[in-house]
Amino acid sequence: GIQKSPVLINVDxxxxNNLTYDLIVQRRKDLFYSINDENDHSSDNCKYCSNLVDKKFSDVNFDFLGGAHLPAGFNIQHYTACNQRCKYCTFTKQNFFVKPQYNILDYFKIFAEKGKIRGGNWVDFSGGEPSMLDNFD
Structure with a gap:
C-alpha cells in the first residue's frame, strides 16, 4: 500500500513565489535516483509503494503532471488529515485543525503555463469530508 507520499516541494x-518548473522537474528526477539507489534510504516509503512502476530512466518523462492510470495519484496534504468536525473527536475538542498553508492551484499553474499537464486526471478531495468545510470553494 501507500505508506507516505514524498515531499518534493515544501510549504515555504x-x-x-520562487518555485520554478525546473526545480520541480529536478526534484522528481532526484526522487527517481533515490528510489533506485539501494544505499539511499531517504525514499524507502516510495520503494515499497504499490503504485511504483519499474521503468528505465530513459522511459520516464519528468516534465509532465498527470496522464498515469494509477489507483492513487498526486497527493497534496496542505492541511489537517481529517476535516470532519465530529463532536467526539480529539481534533474537534482540541481544535487541532490546520488551515491551508498555500494555494495548490499555484503549483498546477507552473505546469499549465508550460503546457505540461496531461489528461485523464482527477482530484481526490479526501481526509474526512472536506466538502463540508466553509471555505471548500
Whole structure:
C-alpha cells in the first residue's frame, strides 16, 4: 500500500513565489535516483509503494503532471488529515485543525503555463469530508 507520499516541494517553497518548473522537474528526477539507489534510504516509503512502476530512466518523462492510470495519484496534504468536525473527536475538542498553508492551484499553474499537464486526471478531495468545510470553494 501507500505508506507516505514524498515531499518534493515544501510549504515555504510554494509560498516563496520562487518555485520554478525546473526545480520541480529536478526534484522528481532526484526522487527517481533515490528510489533506485539501494544505499539511499531517504525514499524507502516510495520503494515499497504499490503504485511504483519499474521503468528505465530513459522511459520516464519528468516534465509532465498527470496522464498515469494509477489507483492513487498526486497527493497534496496542505492541511489537517481529517476535516470532519465530529463532536467526539480529539481534533474537534482540541481544535487541532490546520488551515491551508498555500494555494495548490499555484503549483498546477507552473505546469499549465508550460503546457505540461496531461489528461485523464482527477482530484481526490479526501481526509474526512472536506466538502463540508466553509471555505471548500
Amino acid at each position: 517553497e510554494i509560498k516563496s
